Amino acid sequence: MSLRDELAYRSASELAFRIRRRDLSPVEVVDAFIERIEHRNPSLNAFVYVAFDEARQRAREAEQALMRGEELGPLHGVPTAIKDLFDFKPGWPSTFGGIRALRHYVAHTACPFTERIERAGAIILGRTNSPTMGFRGTTDNYLFGPTRNPFDLRFNAGGSSGGAAAAVADGLVPFAEGTDGGGSIRIPAAWCGVYGYKPSAGRLPFVSRPNAFAGISPFRHEGPITRTVEDAALVLTALAGYHPLDPFALEERIDFVAATRRSIRGWRIAYSPNLDIFPVEPEVQETVGQAVRAFEEAGAIVEEVRIGITRPQQELSDLWCRLIMPANHLALEHFREQGFDLLGQHRHDFPPQYLEWLDRTRAMTALDFYRDQCVRTEIYDALQHLFAHYDLLVTPTLSCLPVENANDGNTLGPNVVAGQPVDPLIGWCLTYPINFTGHPAASIPAGLSTGGLPIGMQLVGRRYADADVLAASAVFERLRPWQATYQRCATRPL
Secondary structure, three states: OOHHHHOOOOOHHHHHHHHHOOOOOHHHHHHHHHHHHHHHHHHHOOEEEEOHHHHHHHHHHHHHHHHOOOOOOOOOOOEEEEEOOOOOOOOOEOOOOOOHHHOOOEOOOOOHHHHHHHHOOOEEEEEEOOOHHHOOOOOOOOOOOOOEEOOEEEEEOOOOOHHHHHHHHOOOOOEEEEEEOOOOOHHHHHHHOOEEEEOOOOOOOOOOOOOOOOOEOOEOEEEEEEOOHHHHHHHHHHHOOOOOOOOOOOOOOOOHHHHOOOOOOOOEEEEOOOOOOOOOOHHHHHHHHHHOOHHHHOOOEEEEOOOOOOOOHHHHHHHHHHHHHHHHHHHHHHHHHOOOOOOOOOHHHOOHHHHHHHHHHOOOOHHHHHHHHHHHHHHHHHHHHHHOOOOEEEEEOEOOOOOEOOOOOOOOOOOEEOOEEOOOOOOOEOOHHHHHHOOOEEEEEEEEOOOOOEEEEEEEEOOOOHHHHHHHHHHHHHHOOOHHHHHHHHOOOO
């Protein structure tokens, strides 16, 4: 077996340990993953930009540091990837989700994920695909096209961190960066059968300029997409901590890896099959309903609950679109100031659904905005009331199975689920209400459909109780391991 295949499904934790022990060198690890990307990415379309020469140079520097006996970061020499959206590395192109007019746009700053993951010793190999401005739960765009699901290439990987989740599931990197403003870590994690972690608001710094407060309406996050819970905890430990440019960054430091060894015996776990209001496909509901029983085996008490959400799901998905659009208007204005008239001569670079929401929100007033915050508060209060009595909330991550890829650069989610109409952008995602509230949440693989496609289960914790979500996730992973499912990806036709 070639080293590219031997290392493909090794965890980040194992790779880092073997590098520190000098069983593996950073150079051979990086070369192996580069070779795998070159071999498999053309059929997957997960990576849309690669910087292999730069990565090899960093690997050589990492090897020299190892041989000199220098102090090493927890991810020294481990390959990873960042997302092609609002995530930057100086000198690298940033197309903001495949906007054709920005194919040569170069960033000159670094996002906190890039800064901290490199400080921890990881080596970034390239950038992964996402939809235009991240404004949907699928990954497709007019510049790069769709990211295909490694479990079945006919289907989409989910979004907006679809390239990241597909790359991790296919063994192209052991972990990758995701961002999440409405489910963009958890949605593709669910469809690609990997573990996606959205931290509490403030746990990982979210730096936005010129508006430092842009990441709170709804809450937006950076977080890890991995194949194991321990890897997510390791990355979270490396990334978390105070940042002076984030007005909501937490100063608290926690060893999240230690949390993965905790028991959940005696916990009270609330199970909602539909967050009160979402239509859910029967196969998804059945799979998650069976998976949640694993927590009873671990000594927890699982009770089906109603949360107290009364607004129709279509009203709430419209609310999410309205809340996130002001930041989009501002971003487009800044591009215009830099000489990119994206809504003039390049308007055709944007899908019609995005343009429709720009038009719908252009005349929003401050009063409109505050009325929407009142509706958002209802969801927050409902969850806070629930968590006064329960330690964890479990739901399906998504209401449906992966959709087939379109051939026009504009793959959408379903517009009907279980006989009920939903917004094809995000209305089938039980994730975005948690971005209204800022609670920590993860999507964990719950099983495969009868057709072999992944189904995700969402775990939501109390505010700032990231350690609880990771502890419960690790217990589930021990009782219902999913690593064998990646054999479907490993043996897929190229």
